Amino acid sequence: MRGDDLGRLLGLAFKNERVQQYVQGLGLARVEDDGDLDELWYEYPDAGVVFVLxxxxxxxxxxxxxxxGPRSPLGFRGELPRGLFFSMRRAEIRRHLGAPHFKQTRGRMRFDAWEQDAYVLNVHYRPDDSIAFVALLPLDD
Known part of the structure; x- marks a missing residue:
């Protein structure tokens, strides 16, 4: 599944056939459930993918x-959304995607966000401006 297609899994039940077809090839999941959040995290460290339900x-x-990185030693090895590459730095990403619709810096956490057709693309950066991770979130209604 291409990176842009992963945004189409947002809003589907994790048990949905399309979601299950994708996660079958990701290896073993580690389920994070601290009981306090309204979320369950299905982490696939061998594939560099996390689903939040x-x-x-x-x-x-x-x-x-x-x-x-620490959460996934090998990282995601598939195609990132919108033609991004983990080797890109923040300035290059902004030239590639244009000015972000939203950006935030909170301590060491920094990210830029762009609204796409089917999802919001968040790019989170390390202190050296390389990509730490990419997050796909649903568009607000």
Missing amino acids: ARETGMVQTVFLDAP
Whole structure:
């Protein structure tokens, strides 16, 4: 599945056939459930993919695609959305996608966001401006 197509999994039940076809090839999932959040996290560290589900409905709320790092040593090896590459830096991403619709800096956490046709694309950066991870979120209604 192409990176842009992953945004079409948002809002689907995790048990949906399309979602299950995708996750079958990701390896073993580690389920994070601290009981306090309204979310369940299905982490696939060997594939660099995380699905965040609404606890009550089981719907996919967010998809994270990790660069190689602590959560996923190898990182996501598929095609990132919108022609991005983990080797790109913040300035290059902004030239490629245009000015972000939203940006935020909070301590060491920095990200830019762009509204796409079917989802919001968030790019989170490391201190050296390389990509830490990409997050796909639903558009607000």
